[in-house]
Amino acid sequence: MLEINSKRFRETFERYSKIGGTANDGLHRLALSTTDGEVRDEFVSDLEALGLSVRIDEVGNIFGRLPGADQAAAPILIGSHLDSQPKGGRYDGQLGVLTALETIRAFDDSDIETQRPVEIVNWTNEEGSRFKPALMGSGAWVGIHDVDKILSTTDEQGTTVEDALKEIGYDGTTPCDPNEIPHAYLELHVEQGPVLEEHGREIGIVEGILGMAWLEATIYGEADHAGPSPMHTRSDSLVAAADVVTGVRRLSTHLADDVVTTVGELIVEPNSVNVIPSKTSFTIDLRSYDNEVVNRGIDQIEAELSSACAREGTKYDLEELWKIPHTEFSQQICTRLDTIANELGRSHERMIGGAGHDASYLADLTETGLVFVPSVDGKTHNEQEFTEWDDAVAGAEVFANTVLQLAESEETSQ
Incomplete structure (x- = not known):
């Protein structure tokens, strides 16, 4: 099974957490703010260090592509978001992006060339706290939101999304649409609720979202x-x-x-x-x-x-x-997650998620899965948000091995 470098994973998490970090170990990194621009720069630098080809679309979504043996094959898309709530937590969104990054690094450690390409993504403005609506970048990418309308959306100070993107240098030129439908999408996120901790589980396999x-x-x-x-x-x-x-x-x-x-x-x-x-x-x-x-x-x-x-x-x-509407995730991917969690000896359960995630929109486009790791006391969207690092590593191991299986699969996405 593919192994995660826990020390490197933790060091990367701490490095990113300093960008927009608060005095109370939280995170204040609103979408398209100066600090969001800084963390995007860090992310792009890490992608380029792995040799990934990077592209930025019209609404600022950032993609990094790892080639596969079959370049004509539809890619596996993985990631989450780097923006935060006002004085929010360090784990919401960011942990998912860095789990995806660590997955690519684990492939590199083992000299793995997957059959399918694997793409990592940071979605723009998932939180919806500065610009409404939430899930803005993923929603525009899958065609739920009109790109021109999104770019003209303003915050409370009257700054448009378009101007904010230009200010931080992430007004990309790639069209905001999937030029190829991903074979599958997988995202990891903190639960943002108390269920996994109360049940003593390390992993939540999410079957749907409210x-x-x-x-x-x-x-x-x-x-x-x-x-x-x-x-x-x-x-x-x-x-x-x-x-x-x-x-x-x-x-x-x-x-x-x-x-x-x-x-x-x-x-x-x-x-x-x-x-x-x-x-x-x-x-x-x-x-x-x-x-x-x-x-x-x-x-x-x-x-x-x-x-x-x-x-x-x-x-x-x-x-x-x-x-x-409510989201139903791929039963095929849920079954893969079940199997891999069992093989790794990680306790897990199926569950319904209460919060919206970028995976909600991707589920309308391709086979989609969502992995939860526990949130201590269920706290989220505040500076007390916390996940035990052993749980983060357990989630990353299940996530990375599932991505590897999906990237080796030959089935057509349904």
Whole structure:
């Protein structure tokens, strides 16, 4: 079986973690920021040191290609993302990219020439924290998002994706589309939940991912003085919003057992201590494995908005920012992962993932697999995010040996 160089793997992880690293051992590396540009430079340098041919597409996705014995064969695509949440963790995304990099290095250590080419990728803006939507680079690459629309998307300061790419030198010229359909795609990611740790498992073999919708609600009231305005005359946007936020929280108790709901952003205007709020905007994240449950949830959220606004004399808008159905991954790849985990003596289980990943979009294009490694206490998207290094190595071993098998396979991708 192919072996991972744990020391080199760890050293690379620590080196990358310094780029955008925070004082509390977290990571602040927003998509297309200066620090994202720095880590991209590091990544490209590491790819070139391995002799990989590097290309950058229109939205900044970075690909490195390892030749195979059969250059006409469809490649195996592996990777994840290097951008992070604001003051997020060091493992989310980055561990997947560096696992893919270590896989290529392990091939090099053993002088392995695979039958198929193997390509490693860093997807642009997976997180969606600076530019919306999330999964931006992979979504554009598979044709879910229009490239021109993505390039014109702005952050809160009005900077477009196109300008941000130019500022860090990653406005590539390669068309953002698969010039050849990969034979398979494989990604490793931290679980971002507590299940593997609670069950004492080293590896999660992901069979699917929850469907999800991102919504933005805006409630319009009327600004007035907090003192002279009687309560019965007020049109308070924040009071209506508070009712809706509570209602969104309660959806998870009666829609379905797997439903999770989150209000993550809230903006109040004019945001003054003695002024009745005239406008309140907030986001809603709704998830379930049942796509119809997600649709029913959206309907119920609109009903909550209508009722709350009627009570408070306010009006509302509801915008769907992003919506993706649940994902089902390749059973063929899940079986390969099962077999290799058994051969390596790694404890594992099949599971459903709660978070979106670039693999979600790739599953519509080719045979796709996703490997999880445990997250301590299930913490993620904050500086406390942590994965034991032995678990990271276990995941990398299962990942690398699965990639090797896929790269030697002759079957046609389905």
